[in-house]
Structures are given as structure tokens and as C-alpha cells.
Amino acid sequence: MSDPRPIESMLEEYLDNVLSPSDRAAFGALLPSRPDLAEAVALQRTIDGSLGRLFEPTQPAQFTDARPDILATIGPASATIGTASGALRDGVTASSKRSTRWLRPLALAAGLALAAGVFYFTQTSSETINHIPPATLYSRLKTTGFVPAFVCTTEEAFANLVQAKVGASLFVPASTAGVQVLGWAYGNNYSGSPLGPSTLILLAKVDQEDVMVLMEREKFDRRLKLPKESGLNIFRRKMDGVVMYEVTPLDAPRVLDAMTLRQP
Amino acid sequence: MPDDAPNISLGEGTPQGADVPAPTHRLSPMEFGSLLSASRKTLWSIAAGVLSDRTSADDCVQDAAAIGLGKLNEFDATSNFGAWMGQIVRFVALNELRKRSRSKTSAADPEIMAASVAAADSHEPAPIDHTGRFSTDQSAFDDRTQAALRSLDETARICLLLRTVHSMPYEEISRILGIPEGTAMSHVHRARASMRERLGGGHPSRAHAAHPTGQGGRS
Numbered sequence: 001m002s003d004p005r006p007i008e009s010m011l012e013e014y015l016d017n018v019l020s021p022s023d024r025a026a027f028g029a030l031l032p033s034r035p036d037l038a039e040a041v042a043l044q045r046t047i048d049g050s051l052g053r054l055f056e057p058t059q060p061a062q063f064t065d066a067r068p069d070i071l072a073t074i075g076p077a078s079a080t081i082g083t084a085s086g087a088l089r090d091g092v093t094a095s096s097k098r099s100t101r102w103l104r105p106l107a108l109a110a111g112l113a114l115a116a117g118v119f120y121f122t123q124t125s126s127e128t129i130n131h132i133p134p135a136t137l138y139s140r141l142k143t144t145g146f147v148p149a150f151v152c153t154t155e156e157a158f159a160n161l162v163q164a165k166v167g168a169s170l171f172v173p174a175s176t177a178g179v180q181v182l183g184w185a186y187g188n189n190y191s192g193s194p195l196g197p198s199t200l201i202l203l204a205k206v207d208q209e210d211v212m213v214l215m216e217r218e219k220f221d222r223r224l225k226l227p228k229e230s231g232l233n234i235f236r237r238k239m240d241g242v243v244m245y246e247v248t249p250l251d252a253p254r255v256l257d258a259m260t261l262r263q264p
Numbered sequence: 265m266p267d268d269a270p271n272i273s274l275g276e277g278t279p280q281g282a283d284v285p286a287p288t289h290r291l292s293p294m295e296f297g298s299l300l301s302a303s304r305k306t307l308w309s310i311a312a313g314v315l316s317d318r319t320s321a322d323d324c325v326q327d328a329a330a331i332g333l334g335k336l337n338e339f340d341a342t343s344n345f346g347a348w349m350g351q352i353v354r355f356v357a358l359n360e361l362r363k364r365s366r367s368k369t370s371a372a373d374p375e376i377m378a379a380s381v382a383a384a385d386s387h388e389p390a391p392i393d394h395t396g397r398f399s400t401d402q403s404a405f406d407d408r409t410q411a412a413l414r415s416l417d418e419t420a421r422i423c424l425l426l427r428t429v430h431s432m433p434y435e436e437i438s439r440i441l442g443i444p445e446g447t448a449m450s451h452v453h454r455a456r457a458s459m460r461e462r463l464g465g466g467h468p469s470r471a472h473a474a475h476p477t478g479q480g481g482r483s
Contacts (some may be wrong), residue, residue: 012453016427040460047459048428050402050409055312055429 011037015044021145028147028183041150045186130192131222135230137194138212138247141185141203146210148183148203159262165198166217168240169262172204176258180205185212195243196220204255211248213255218243289341296336299345300329306346306440307353309429313422314357316414324360328353350440358418405463412462416455419443423451424459 007030013019014027031038152158159171161184172181185201193199195216202213214224221243226234235246235253240261246253291299300307304325311324332339332352339348413421422441426432427448438445 012456015456016449016452018449040464043460043464044456046405047409047456047463050406051413051425051428053402054406054410054413055309055318055425 007034007037011040015041017144017149021143021147025145025147028145028149028151031148031151031183032153035153038151038153042152045150048186129197132192132194133226134194134212134214134224134234134245134247135226135232137192137201138210138230138232141201141212142210146182146203149186151183155262162200162215162242165200166215166242168242170215170239170242170259171262172202172255172258173260176254178207179254179258181255194224194245195222202255206248206250206254209249211246211250211255214245214247215242216244217241291336291339291341291345293333293336295341296333300332300349303346303349305430306426306432307349309425310350310353310422310440311357313425314354314418315361316410316421320360324357325353328356331356344439346436347440347442351442354422354441408463409459412459415462416458417451420451420455423448424455427452 007027010019010023010027014024017024019027031041152161155171155174158181159169162171163169172179174181182203182205185203194214196219198216199220200215202215204211204213218238218241224234224236224245226232226247232247232249233251235248235256237244237246237253237256237259239259244256244259246256248254307325307328308321311321311328312318315321315324328349332349335352339345413424416424419441423437426437426440427434434445434448437443437448441448
């Protein structure tokens with residue numbers, strides 16, 4: 001580790017993903033032997049997840065997402081439709097608590113509101129997941145040292161986390177020969193997900209090779225593939241409603257083979 | 265523009281008054297709409313951060329958009345649109361917050377109320393146990409998260425949300441809020457530590473992770 005500071009003082013930088021790759025790797029490697037740090041990391045990830053649920057922006061809001069082409073079309077004429085703006089907006093945003101403030105015609109705002117009306121009723125809502133290719137995610141993980149953002153210190157904790165995120169109590173037994181589970185990468189650090197909103201990204205060493213396993217609810221399955229030039233193989237498996245992909249330089253899915261369903 | 269719109273100074277690149285030269289390049293309404301659309305998530309988060317809730321954030325962004333549109337001739341299109349609009353959203357949200365505090369009435373002594381809330385907080389169970397398992401349900405935890413967020417300073421809240429929910433680089437946060445990058449980072453780090461302290465069920469180790477237990481384990 002190049003940073004001479006005590007390890008505790010690096011916790012915030014680690015959580016913020018601003019450590020150098022070597023310091024991050026060193027900090028990540030210490031987590032299994034420091035349950036107090038691992039708990040703080042896990043708690044912070046839980047809080048981050050909660051903030052994400054609470055403050056993920058809503059779908060495009062009325063006129064603020066008016067299309068430029070519509071604006072261009074109605075812009076010059078907007079002054080003539082100002083008087084209609086109040087009624088229009090009441091129709092578009094009936095839930096607004098302060099709609100009466102918009103009853104005063106404002107020419108350009110009215111134009112925008114009209115555009116919003118058109119836009120609002122013509123655009124279908126879409127899922128906001130930014131899908132990234134699995135090879136891109138693997139490459140980004142390698143670039144940042146292939147270190148986990150957090151770890152589970154027991155098989156029980158592992159299965160609990162998988163159950164909470166994707167609905168099945170799956171785990172990799174610690175005794176699996178040749179497989180060392182490193183921990184979990186945090187999806188939000190990679191600006192997207194190959195599958196769905198809760199995709200788990202498991203990092204492992206298999207015969208000293210870096211292996212990534214994606215776990216997600218089956219309904220988010222997208223039949224992932226890898227380009228040949230990636231030099232990687234991808235294996236798919238389904239267990240108990242969970243779809244899993246192992247991205248590996250090896251010729252066989254060693255982590256998926258070891259994946260076990262916890263018995264009640 | 266809304267009747268009670270705040271008197272907003274729009275900062276650098278947005279001169280006010282007759283003696284100040286006009287911007288070198290002005291945005292058309294079409295360009296404004298396009299930039300507004302591109303900045304929507306950030307602006308929404310600023311509003312939600314100031315107000316500590318999401319329900320009024322849409323209204324706030326819309327009000328700010330109307331104000332921005334009205335002041336379009338004051339904006340120099342060569343400067344940062346997100347920073348300019350972010351400032352307007354922030355002022356509008358703060359104005360809304362002030363209005364709320366003025367209209368709020370309380371039958372109880374605020375100090376007693378605060379003490380009882382703090383006491384209730386102190387008896388909350390830890391959200392996750394030592395194995396990482398949720399010990400409370402998710403929606404209850406989200407409620408506590410929101411309460412903990414409200415305890416933060418407004419700027420810290422915005423920094424935390426922009427960083428955590430949008431993975432925004434500090435350089436961008438700095439530009440939008442007009443604060444140094446290091447300050448933005450300090451806000452985020454202190455806010456996270458504070459949140460962990462409040463939500464960690466009173467276990468200092470979860471908040472600060474300052475003492476080893478010596479236990480081993482696997483990943």
C-alpha cells in the first residue's frame with residue numbers, strides 16, 4: 001500500500017472509489033480480516049441503496065423534457081397560445097399542488113407547456129436501466145484492480161445478500177477447490193448494468209484468473225453474449241428464479257458449478 | 265413567472281442591470297429546452313436535496329425552468345448551463361423551504377419534540393446485523409434514511425445525492441454548486457459518516473470501523 005495513513009482513515013476514500021488502484025486493492029484485501037471495516041462498508045452500501053430508491057429521479061417531467069423539435073415548431077407561435085396555458089397545464093399536471101401559479105399566462109412557458117402536453121401523451125415511459133455489455137463491465141473491473149466494494153464474511157451472509165437482492169438463497173461454498181470468492185462489486189460505480197437494476201456482480205479468483213459472475217432475477221435476463229475478440233467466455237445458468245452469467249478467461253464455469261442453494 | 269418567485273442573482277456569466285454588457289451568445293428556447301432536458305436528473309436531485317423529499321422536486325424544477333426561461337437573455341451560452349440552472353433550482357427550493365418553515369405551526373415545544381425524536385431514534389434496532397442481514401424491513405429503513413438525510417446541512421445533502429445517486433464527478437459537483445472540489449468531497453465523506461452513525465444502530469464500529477475485532481472470515 002502506497003498510502004502511509006492508518007487504514008481506518010482510508011475508509012471514506014474507499015467507499016467513494018477515489019483511492020488509487022493499488023490502495024484500493026490493499027484495502028479490499030484487508031476487509032475479510034477486519035469485520036468492523038467490512039460492516040461499515042456493508043452498511044454504507046445499504047444506505048446508498050436506500051438513497052437510490054428514495055431519490056432516483058422520476059420519469060421525465062412534463063415540459064422540462066419537451067422535445068427540441070416541438071419547441072422549434074411552436075416557439076414562434078407560442079405567444080398566441082398563452083391564454084390556454086393554465087387550462088393545458090391543469091390537464092397535464094393535475095397532481096401539482098401549485099398549479100394555480102401557472103394560470104398567469106407566460107408566453108414562452110405556455111409554449112413549453114403545450115410541448116409538454118404533446119410530449120407527455122405521446123411518449124411511452126421506458127425502463128431507465130443503462131445496459132452496458134458484460135465485456136465492458138469486466139474490462140472496467142480489471143482497470144480498477146478487480147477488487148470488491150464489499151464482502152460477505154460468512155456463507156450465511158452471502159446467501160442472505162443474494163436472497164435480499166435477487167430472491168434466492170444462493171452461495172458459493174468456501175471449500176470449493178480452486179475458487180476464491182473475493183466479494184461484490186458495486187454496480188453504481190460502473191454507470192450501468194448488463195442485466196437489471198439489482199444485478200449482483202460477484203468477483204472471484206479461479207485458478208488465479210479473474211472471474212466475474214452476474215446474478216439477477218430471471219425476468220431481467222437479456223441473453224448476454226461476448227464478442228469473440230474479448231478473449232473471454234460466458235456461461236449462463238438458471239437456479240431458483242435467478243439467472244447467472246460467469247464471465248471468465250477459462251473454458252468452464254467453475255463458480256456456477258459451485259453455486260449452491262441454501263437449504264431451509 | 266410565479267408570483268412569489270425569488271429575486272435571483274444568476275451568478276457568473278449572467279450579468280444583471282443596464283450597465284452590464286449583454287451575453288455574447290444567447291440560447292434560443294429550443295436550445296434551452298434541449299439543455300434543460302439533458303440536465304433534468306441533476307436539477308431534480310438538487311431540488312430533492314434541498315427539500316429532502318422527492319414529492320416537491322418536480323414542481324421546484326418546473327418553477328425554476330420558468331424563471332430560467334424568463335431570464336434567458338441574461339445567460340451567456342458559453343458558460344455552464346447546469347451550474348446556472350442548478351443555482352436557480354437551488355434558490356427556488358430554498359425559497360420553498362423558507363415558505364414551509366414560515367407556515368409551519370407547532371403545538372408542542374420544539375425542543376421537547378426534538379428530544380423525543382432523538383430518543384426514539386436511539387432505540388431503533390441496527391438495520392443490518394453482523395452477518396449483513398437486514399434486521400428491519402426495507403421501507404422502514406428508507407424512512408430512517410430520509411430522516412437521517414434531513415439532519416444534514418443542505419449543501420451536504422446535495423453533494424451526497426449527486427455523488428451517490430448519480431455518481432457525479434467532484435469536478436462537476438464543484439461547478440454546479442460553486443464550491444471547491446475538496447469541499448464537495450469533504451461534504452460527501454462527512455455526510456456518509458454521519459449517516460452511518462445515525463443508521464448503524466448506535467454501533468460506533470459500523471460508523472467509523474475504527475477498531476479491529478481480530479475475527480477472520482471469508483469474502
